[in-house]
Amino acid sequence: MTMSDSTFPDDPCAGSDPCRQAVAELYTYVDGELDDVTRATITKHLDDCSPCLEAFEFHDELKTVVAQKCRASVPDELRARILAAITADPGDPAATPG
Amino acid sequence: MADQATFVADTEPYMASLFSTALRLSTNRADAEDLVQETYLRAYRSYGTFREGTNLRAWLFRILTNANINRHRSRSRRPQEAELDEGDDFSLFHRMRDRNELGRSAEDELMDHFSEAEVVQAVESLPEAYRMAVLLADVEGFAYKEIAEILDVPIGTVMSRLHRGRKRLERELYEFAVARGLTPVADTAGG
Numbered sequence: 001m002t003m004s005d006s007t008f009p010d011d012p013c014a015g016s017d018p019c020r021q022a023v024a025e026l027y028t029y030v031d032g033e034l035d036d037v038t039r040a041t042i043t044k045h046l047d048d049c050s051p052c053l054e055a056f057e058f059h060d061e062l063k064t065v066v067a068q069k070c071r072a073s074v075p076d077e078l079r080a081r082i083l084a085a086i087t088a089d090p091g092d093p094a095a096t097p098g
Numbered sequence: 099m100a101d102q103a104t105f106v107a108d109t110e111p112y113m114a115s116l117f118s119t120a121l122r123l124s125t126n127r128a129d130a131e132d133l134v135q136e137t138y139l140r141a142y143r144s145y146g147t148f149r150e151g152t153n154l155r156a157w158l159f160r161i162l163t164n165a166n167i168n169r170h171r172s173r174s175r176r177p178q179e180a181e182l183d184e185g186d187d188f189s190l191f192h193r194m195r196d197r198n199e200l201g202r203s204a205e206d207e208l209m210d211h212f213s214e215a216e217v218v219q220a221v222e223s224l225p226e227a228y229r230m231a232v233l234l235a236d237v238e239g240f241a242y243k244e245i246a247e248i249l250d251v252p253i254g255t256v257m258s259r260l261h262r263g264r265k266r267l268e269r270e271l272y273e274f275a276v277a278r279g280l281t282p283v284a285d286t287a288g289g
Binding site for chain 2: 027028031032033054055058059061062063064065066067068069070071072073074075078079081082083085086087089091
């Protein structure tokens with residue numbers, strides 16, 4: 001049986017219930033999807049458990065890395081083309097004029 | 099009827115977001131530009147059906163998603179919710195930690211470990227359904243519920259696509275990093 005990467009086999013807290021519970025909610029935590037009570041419970045655990053804190057901070061930062069490096073700015077030519085297309089478009093075909 | 103000036107004023111602030119997403123979906127600029135233009139025209143024509151007070155940005159992304167699907171009718175609309183594969187359990191964090199690549203200030207350094215080209219290539223390597231979930235969550239910051247509405251799938255599907263997409267992304271990034279000897283790159287400026 002292989003050890004899953006998503007547990008913390010090398011950490012002193014390995015196998016403890018609070019760590020497992022925290023790691024199970026890693027994505028929902030960094031995505032801001034948890035209810036206040038669960039979030040507070042995990043935040044408290046992270047205050048006490050540096051291996052878990054390190055993992056959570058890593059994933060939070062990875063989100064930032066992806067976000068920053070995937071953004072693109074709109075070419076001026078495209079913006080102008082879209083505005084021109086809208087101006088030339090008759091608009092909502094179902095709408096009654098005027 | 100949608101007033102042109104109102105429509106443009108309301109929707110133009112989201113053009114950069116839509117274009118960024120379109121670019122990572124299409125992987126080339128010409129297709130991405132066409133997709134964004136089509137999204138705006140569709141949105142303009144159906145702006146009368148948009149209810150004020152609801153989420154305009156999510157509405158636009160839903161139109162973009164549907165326009166993208168229409169452009170690729172040959173692809174199945176809903177991807178197979180694939181079995182877990184070996185990549186779904188990958189942990190970039192553990193690999194980097196075990197190689198002592200995470201220094202005292204890991205948060206600041208992670209940005210320097212991967213170039214913009216590497217992150218973009220890793221994202222673009224993801225199956226489209228996973229890629230879209232990752233883009234909407236990580237780049238656009240949509241809530242799971244909003245992503246579910248944009249993609250017209252249950253929240254549980256959003257979560258599993260995000261999980262798998264992120265794990266595969268981590269594996270891709272790790273492979274890039276290993277290929278160049280796990281040394282940080284120097285393009286934090288984003289070039």
